[in-house]
Amino acid sequence: MKNEVRAVVIGGGVVGASVLYHLTKAGWKDVQLIERGELTCGSTWHAAGGMHTVNGDPNVAKLQQYTINLYKEIERISGQSCGMHLTGGIMLAGTRERLDWLKMAKARGRYLGMELEIISVEEAARLFPLMNKEHFVGALYDPIEGHVDPYGVTHAYAKAAQLGGAEVVRHTRVTDLKPRADGSWDVITDHGNVHAEHVVNAGGLWAREVGRMVGLELPILAMEHQYLITEDIPALKGEKKEQLHCIDFEGEIYTRQERGGMLLGTYERNGVPWSPRETPWDFTQSLLPNDLERIAQSLEVGFEHFPALGEAGIRKVVNGPFTFAPDGNPLVGPIRGLRNFWVACGVMAGFSQGGGVGLALAHWMVDGDPGADIWGMDVARYGDWATLAYTNAKVRENYSRRFRIRFPNEELSAARPLRTTPIYERLQDQHAVFGDYCGLEHALWFAPSAAEANEAVTFHRSNAHGHVGAECQAVRESVGLIEISNYGKFDVTGAGCEEWLSHVMANRVPKVGRIALTPMLNERGKLIGDFTMARVAHDRVFLVCTYAAEDYYRRWFERHPAPAGVSVRPCAMQYAGLSVAGPRSRALLQSLTHEDLSTAAFPFLTFRQMDVGMIPALVGRISFTGDLGYEIWVTSEYQRALYDLLSGAGAEYGLKLFGGRALNAMRLEKSFGTWAREYRPIYGPYEAGLGRFVDLKKETFVGRAAALEEKASGGALRLLTFTVEARDADPSGDEPIWYDGRVIGWVTSGGYGHSVQRSLALGYVPKEFAGEKSGFEIEILGERCRATPQAAAVFDPDGSRMRA
Numbered sequence: 165m166k167n168e169v170r171a172v173v174i175g176g177g178v179v180g181a182s183v184l185y186h187l188t189k190a191g192w193k194d195v196q197l198i199e200r201g202e203l204t205c206g207s208t209w210h211a212a213g214g215m216h217t218v219n220g221d222p223n224v225a226k227l228q229q230y231t232i233n234l235y236k237e238i239e240r241i242s243g244q245s246c247g248m249h250l251t252g253g254i255m256l257a258g259t260r261e262r263l264d265w266l267k268m269a270k271a272r273g274r275y276l277g278m279e280l281e282i283i284s285v286e287e288a289a290r291l292f293p294l295m296n297k298e299h300f301v302g303a304l305y306d307p308i309e310g311h312v313d314p315y316g317v318t319h320a321y322a323k324a325a326q327l328g329g330a331e332v333v334r335h336t337r338v339t340d341l342k343p344r345a346d347g348s349w350d351v352i353t354d355h356g357n358v359h360a361e362h363v364v365n366a367g368g369l370w371a372r373e374v375g376r377m378v379g380l381e382l383p384i385l386a387m388e389h390q391y392l393i394t395e396d397i398p399a400l401k402g403e404k405k406e407q408l409h410c411i412d413f414e415g416e417i418y419t420r421q422e423r424g425g426m427l428l429g430t431y432e433r434n435g436v437p438w439s440p441r442e443t444p445w446d447f448t449q450s451l452l453p454n455d456l457e458r459i460a461q462s463l464e465v466g467f468e469h470f471p472a473l474g475e476a477g478i479r480k481v482v483n484g485p486f487t488f489a490p491d492g493n494p495l496v497g498p499i500r501g502l503r504n505f506w507v508a509c510g511v512m513a514g515f516s517q518g519g520g521v522g523l524a525l526a527h528w529m530v531d532g533d534p535g536a537d538i539w540g541m542d543v544a545r546y547g548d549w550a551t552l553a554y555t556n557a558k559v560r561e562n563y564s565r566r567f568r569i570r571f572p573n574e575e576l577s578a579a580r581p582l583r584t585t586p587i588y589e590r591l592q593d594q595h596a597v598f599g600d601y602c603g604l605e606h607a608l609w610f611a612p613s614a615a616e617a618n619e620a621v622t623f624h625r626s627n628a629h630g631h632v633g634a635e636c637q638a639v640r641e642s643v644g645l646i647e648i649s650n651y652g653k654f655d656v657t658g659a660g661c662e663e664w665l666s667h668v669m670a671n672r673v674p675k676v677g678r679i680a681l682t683p684m685l686n687e688r689g690k691l692i693g694d695f696t697m698a699r700v701a702h703d704r705v706f707l708v709c710t711y712a713a714e715d716y717y718r719r720w721f722e723r724h725p726a727p728a729g730v731s732v733r734p735c736a737m738q739y740a741g742l743s744v745a746g747p748r749s750r751a752l753l754q755s756l757t758h759e760d761l762s763t764a765a766f767p768f769l770t771f772r773q774m775d776v777g778m779i780p781a782l783v784g785r786i787s788f789t790g791d792l793g794y795e796i797w798v799t800s801e802y803q804r805a806l807y808d809l810l811s812g813a814g815a816e817y818g819l820k821l822f823g824g825r826a827l828n829a830m831r832l833e834k835s836f837g838t839w840a841r842e843y844r845p846i847y848g849p850y851e852a853g854l855g856r857f858v859d860l861k862k863e864t865f866v867g868r869a870a871a872l873e874e875k876a877s878g879g880a881l882r883l884l885t886f887t888v889e890a891r892d893a894d895p896s897g898d899e900p901i902w903y904d905g906r907v908i909g910w911v912t913s914g915g916y917g918h919s920v921q922r923s924l925a926l927g928y929v930p931k932e933f934a935g936e937k938s939g940f941e942i943e944i945l946g947e948r949c950r951a952t953p954q955a956a957a958v959f960d961p962d963g964s965r966m967r968a
């Protein structure tokens with residue numbers, strides 16, 4: 165075993181082996197994998213090896229596509245077979261809603277180049293004769309599905325990596341990790357120590373234990389998972405073609421051929437976590453006792469839907485654990501506060517995702533950037549709030565819903581309510597329907613009565629539609645009040661704050677008392693954040709941003725550290741917020757403060773400390789509704805008093821509460837983009853229409869050279885706003901944009917603009933199409949609806965209302 169290497173990968177499951185291979189491929193030869201037993205001895209060896217490309221997040225779907233296409237490459241390099249069976253697959257729908265969902269999945273797959281096809285029950289039965297047609301209404305066919313041999317895949321990665329210079333060390337357990345002052349690590353093992361510049365935690369079932377070695381509690385939980393293999397099925401005898409991989413959503417089961425029989429696995433509703441706090445070190449190449457009783461209900465449905473499986477005997481049952489993050493997506497990337505420490509864990513579908521995870525992480529380590537949009541699996545999406553117990557509740561929920569539909573308007577109920585603001589009960593009293601955002605409750609809309617405070621889940625406009633419309637109308641016609649505590653916030657203080665912000669942000673830092681919007685770019689000139697910078701004082705800037713990305717930003721700020729004397733303090737939960745918006749918002753707020761709020765004294769984009777009633781507040785003249793409006797920030801202990809004050813005084817002005825749904829509708833009417841939708845690290849600021857917030861007059865800032873290039877070339881894409889001739893289902897994001905009969909782009913957000921009474925979508929198209937006035941269609945639930953690009957925002961295009 166070498167004792168000095170560039171990187172140590174801890175864990176020889178499919179994920180660690182893939183990371184090792186991709187590191188060598190990216191040019192790091194001096195890398196080592198340390199495995200405590202044999203390769204695959206964690207959760208990998210007993211996997212069913214199924215693989216597919218469909219995923220709710222198109223960016224993760226892309227990495228799944230990459231993984232499946234990689235197997236031929238590693239077979240060729242290593243000479244080791246991956247045991248690939250590319251049978252193709254069908255997903256069966258038993259209800260109309262499920263068929264709608266499959267149509268949506270097919271539409272989303274279009275712009276990724278996926279050849280998915282909606283087929284009739286008859287066609288499905290022709291392709292997969294084992295099914296009983298009676299139970300289904302249609303299906304989705306995907307030619308790129310099948311299964312691989314877990315042992316073969318893992319060894320092919322490892323061998324290919326070894327041929328690229330890597331070392332694979334078996335039967336050696338990492339027992340501790342000690343950081344050195346220069347950011348490198350001493351990797352302590354039971355067979356001697358290794359000094360490594362970088363460490364990767366690919367510990368799978370033991371990723372939590374490896375994390376704890378460095379003081380990290382990863383939000384991961386293992387669940388027990390069972391599949392069975394039947395005896396040989398007579399109907400398959402003599403069949404030349406292998407049976408398709410099949411998912412039956414109603415039965416919550418998946419099935420595929422295994423020699424002469426079928427393998428059938430299930431994600432049961434009452435899933436059982438395994439070793440919720442600690443994974444025993446002696447669980448090596450082990451399985452758990454079978455518990456067929458627990459999956460009996462699913463089996464019953466399965467045998468009804470696929471009678472030949474029920475008639476065959478059971479040859480073998482496998483019950484094994486594998487890990488999940490709360491949302492079911494992997495946890496990948498560098499960890500804030502730990503130099504050169506990386507994770508690649510929580511990978512619940514190692515044979516669909518392992519390749520993409522390895523690729524992204526290796527690029528991140530070698531080039532400083534994952535090279536793809538992997539926000540959906542970035543470990544930074546979870547903050548300290550994702551405790552073990554929270555993880556336990558969410559993972560169980562996610563496991564039980566593995567094959568259930570998630571509707572665009574659906575909120576999940578596990579681990580709630582967890583985080584609430586001081587006015588939570590006040591909003592409850594007003595019949596708020598809440599959503600969950602990073603564990604924090606926030607009002608989505610307000611029902612007229614407690615009995616109506618429920619939203620039916622649907623792909624179409626819901627029972628909330630009219631109520632949201634009334635909230636928008638109140639804002640546009642008089643004044644609305646919304647809680648905005650769920651925004652991210654940073655307090656940047658110290659004499660050098662302007663200099664530092666000027667370096668990390670693309671726009672100029674505003675003068676004292678003013679607000680500036682700014683993109684944050686990476687070195688490649690791509691969007692990694694959008695911020696509101698409010699200059700409170702010469703030595704203080706209050707930043708407002710997306711709360712979900714707080715850890716992501718903090719990690720970035722560590723890479724570009726503030727100089728001594730400048731403090732960058734995340735304070736999202738210390739500052740609660742309320743916003744009033746609409747033509748009468750000024751009069752309302754003016755009635756509560758002695759500050760002069762006239763346009764001359766307090767114009768658009770002004771920011772000031774002021775008292776509102778007795779409450780010390782930070783007030784900015786800005787609103788995401790795009791109307792005249794104010795954001796009011798107070799330390800949390802004042803929020804309830806502020807709410808009572810505003811609501812009391814508001815009665816006279818026709819004040820109405822509004823929620824996140826109305827805010828989203830109104831920002832679409834104004835063509836305002838938002839992080840993780842319109843603004844992501846695959847788009848540049850000029851493509852996203854944020855060029856006016858990039859100050860190229862500044863001599864230096866992160867991403868300037870690339871931004872300059874993008875400005876000169878115009879980039880490749882354009883963000884457009886469309887009105888859509890939709891019927892009763894609005895776009896919600898990820899729908900394909902068609903032009904002249906072919907897919908050319910994708911929707912990033914969509915909804916219904918109540919003030920303009922039109923269905924709206926924001927989306928990217930190649931810039932060559934940006935000047936076209938017609939010929940576009942947006943596909944909603946399988947139906948192509950005419951879409952018309954808009955030259956300007958559909959509401960108040962010249963911005964006179966927000967500047968009023």
Ligand SMILES: Cc1cc2nc3c(=O)[nH]c(=O)nc-3n(C[C@H](O)[C@H](O)[C@H](O)COP(=O)(O)OP(=O)(O)OC[C@H]3O[C@@H](n4cnc5c(N)ncnc54)[C@H](O)[C@@H]3O)c2cc1C
Nearest residue numbers: 175177179200206207208212213214338368369513514515
């Ligand atoms: C019954 C079952 C069926 C499944 N079916 C499928 C399927 O059809 N398709 C699919 O894609 N996925 C499937 N999975 C999931 C799949 O198994 C996982 O996604 C995959 O195994 C995760 O791989 P990993 O490398 O992250 O973890 P692991 O396989 O657990 O690997 C982690 C490795 O790290 C080693 N390690 C940990 N700590 C240390 C240490 N301190 N020192 C040295 N070594 C250490 C362990 O020994 C282990 O070998 C299934 C899982 C189960 C249980």
